[in-house]
Amino acid sequence: MRIGVIAIQGNVEEHVIAIENALRRAGLQAEVIKIKHKGLVDSCDALILPGGESTTLGRLLEREGIADEIKKAASAGIPIMGTCAGLVLLAKHGDDQVEKTGQPLLGIMDIHVNRNAFGRQRESFETLIGFNGFDTPFNAIFIRAPGITGCTNDVEILSKYKDSIVAARQKNILALAFHPELTDDYRIHHYFLKMIG
Template identity: 45%
Template sequence: MKAGVLALQGDVEEHREAFRRAAEELGVSLEVVYVKRPAQLKEVDVLVIPGGESTTIGLLARRAGLLEPLRDAVKSGLPTLGTCAGAVLMSSDVVDAVVGRTDQPLLGVLEAAVVRNAFGRQRESFEADLQLED
């Protein structure tokens, strides 16, 4: 069996390692490959779209010519798991908690509306007051 990890941005290596550990624990043979080009989608039995930043992953997928082939592969039955940003990318609708509706690229293969994190965009995802000592 061959598992693909969409390798455009995000937790790519962590997902490759999770596949490797799971196969080892289950005692099954599994080859894990990075998917970066449309033709590679035909070479994998399962696919994971990792977490990261969903807008960035979508834009990179579009630039790499992967957006439509990804959509077609999933709709044609390729077993696909989206974690965090991957699930956002798979959804049919996204609302940003700060700016409202987004126009980010989506696959639309998961009939779900996703509300992005309460802090809005990535640059606004963390805020804290710090007291520094000399």
């Protein structure tokens, strides 16, 4: 098994460490690779799109030719997890900010996204949230976080905070508004590993 972490920008190292720890705890073997250029996505059984600055990330993915590879992987049923900016990129529909900046979206999940649902960097926070299927709350870290403001019936809502959906799944796509890789709680990475099968 091979898991690819898109390594163009953002919390790359933290995701690599988190998924390696989750694999170890689950007693699973997998190679975790960093993807910086096209030609590697095809060799992966799962992909992680980390946080970062979504406009920059979207443009770099297009420029490097990785965006099309991710879209192809998504339609082939490859599990993909997007966190924070990764969630924004997964969306089919963005808010005014997305329109204004000409933010490129991958458009692989039937969600509407508000790019700065929880304010700016200085308004970052952490809070306990319920997560569908978890016995106890998850300590979610929100950093200039987006939120899902709407979705189709095909999308399973996994967690809400205030008026926003902050975790959702549509078939093989998992979108998170927060940063599970910044905690020592690997339940969400385990959840993702189960999606790989």
